[in-house]
Amino acid sequence: MTRQYAVARPCFVRAGTGFEPTSAALSGWGPNMVAGPPVLGLLARTIEVDFGDSDFFAARLTADLFRPVRAERTFVGSRVIRWGNRIRLVEAELIQSGEPVARATAVFYRKSRNSPGQRWADPRVPKPPAATEYPDARLVGTSGDDSVWVPLPCDGPPWSGAARKRLWATGWSVIDGESPTPFARTAMVSDLTSLVANSGTAGIGYINGDVTLALTRLPIGNALGLEARSHHACDGIAVSSATLFDRSGVFGECTATGIANEPRGASSPTPDLESAEPGRRVR
Template identity: 40%
Template sequence: MSARPFHFTQTEHDTFVPSGYAQSHWGADHLNGPALVGLAARALETSFGDPEFLPSRLTVDLFKAARGVPTLTKLALVRDGRRVRNAECELVQDGVTVVRATLVQYRLSEPPRGTEWVSSTEFEAPSARDETRGIGIGSDEAGWSGAIADHQNASRKRFLTRTIDVVDGHRNTPFVRAVVAAEGTSLVTNLGTAGVGYINGDLTVALARLPRDEWIGVQADSHWAVDGISVGSSTLFDGSGAIGTGMVTAVSNPGAQIDFRNDPFPDRTR
């Protein structure tokens, strides 16, 4: 077992057992989003990745609560085209599919002629990074700190993360790092004055390129909420600038709302 933190241990070719790091704040035996999307992303890239293609879009549907039990990965190559490749992954627990992910890869090529509009958004990272914990949380109202509870306010949120390994003994690839970090779109868009009361049912990550370093920033771009339904988007950054977009849809879950000032699972906050 590695000395580095990880979400899963691989016990067979297609079977993975969650660690304590994979547990979420939503319940005593409920896996967190970064662990699940990371496992799906890793499985798809391992089986179908190609250096001549960019994994440009991953959409992950979180069908139901995943638990701390052995998790099976089921993979399928849907289309193997010259310029576009499509593949799917299911995460199965006790014979039930709890997650389904779809990956779209585009062949790398020369850009077209001309100049296009590019968003001018910027990410101002903290002056110092917590190398031990590998995470920092920020908001317009409170600046940067290491505690989510400091940012239970109604201002714009952002965070900086160095993701933990998805599978024990295997360093995350740039693609997996981007996907795991992008799941934080739910946090930076849905964290309010009373904590997080929306649980996301999906994640879409769209990448123009892969991150070039380990630390990835996620900054809220939009958040719309009506009648208990929330939609949030973010921009992802590495040290060279913006690399892509994260988007989540979420449903109100007030019965299990996570108030980080009164955290029921404080040992799960890294």
Template identity: 40%
Template sequence: MTDKTPGYFESVDSGFEPTRWSASQWSSAQVVGPALCGLMAHQLELEHATDGFVPVRLTVDMFSAARFAHTTTPTVRIRDGKRIRVADISVLQNGQPVARATAVLLRPSEQPPGALWTRAEQPVPPQRDDSTMSHRPPLFGSDANPDTWSLAPTDNENDSRKRTWQQPIRALAEAELTPFVRAAIVGEATSLVTNWGDKGIGFINTDLTLALARLPEGLDIGVEADNHLSEDGIAVGTATLFDRRGSFGSAMVTAVSNAGRQISTAQLDIAVRGRTPTDTAHP
């Protein structure tokens, strides 16, 4: 693999190996959450999104630190009905589970009649369209700077609502991203935008629940925080996912305090620069 095709994992005989792109900000010895979400989404879609079924929900549990080790991902189909399909996947390292996920897949049909309420104030993508660029670095914004998207997280070091606009790298270096896998990788940023305050990030998420009314369009996806609730070191965050067509899904994370290893906003700046392939630097 070269920097021209970065990916979180590489396929090897009977499994996968994490690459350097998978290193977490919490510890360089751990695999970052988006990598695990992307890998599980890829395998679930590959093996179960068939016969006209589309993935509409992904629920991920990350209950143990994934390491830089040989990884396998067995899946099993739990339910296979005419309109609803459910499948499970486990992430195994050294024979032990470090994460798992469940996907719900539905067969699309016609819309029912009638008008429904929806969120009035929709997230707004950046005016500048970099969708033709490969691996463009993420952008960040907040309500404190509502008309500005920045390459530097430190430009949004405040306690207002956060948002990000991202074009992720591949889950597997050799496999093009599908819209579902793209949504799973970027959707994990729900933890970032909901747990990011004026002194950085002190909560680490243990899960992700992604719900999609439709699959995203284009290469870029935005995540805008809807709410953050926390007490006694436990947090819940919710966010809206959007593309240039509009909002297409929601995400929720629960998180536990990791204040002893608080990630400062300056550290986020360094992490963003380290994850941006050097051959496609943003002008």
């Protein structure tokens, strides 16, 4: 039987000391642009490879997407900002043509015991699709109270309305030939906060310039979900959030800020920031 949905494929291949985007990494915003999830995945992978420690947990990742990431040779660099006994703060960046195009900071906390006492927690848990429903589909979605999941992208429901949206991603990976880690996979999906929270009756109304991922644990298995939690907008600026979940429950939150999606060419100028300071490790 012919598949009616897409299966996830690696977003980068190794190329010397850098990486080349594959067709799976391309964005719908322009023919030569890399989508946000691969950017987040490569940043998260760099941080995890360079600074991962079994005694520490990466509780927060914040990525700033301040330049278009082109479909060309990409290098990664990283550095330590603070290396403490309980808290560690590190940074990674993507570099193209000698210039930084995206950057992420991560906070690692030393693992310990949960504090005693009881606190309020939202009892509601998003419901994933059945395990037998599109079992290896790259991305499926639903909206509102509808329990019907459909492969994405699609032109009709669940994305054409104003109801709460959710998605389920399976098998996402960053580097060809390299087993993806739960942290990198979660970082990739976190960039879709804008998709679930900023999509409405007139399409995706805002383009996110950053993403913050906050975790209490890593997802279990090779699939995870994202459900819109809030959306607020004023003067063309939006703040949105989404809940991360798997088949065992909620394990994190994502937030993103965005700017109104006004039509413009893919080659239009974008806000620029100063080049990164010297002293970075670049591979």
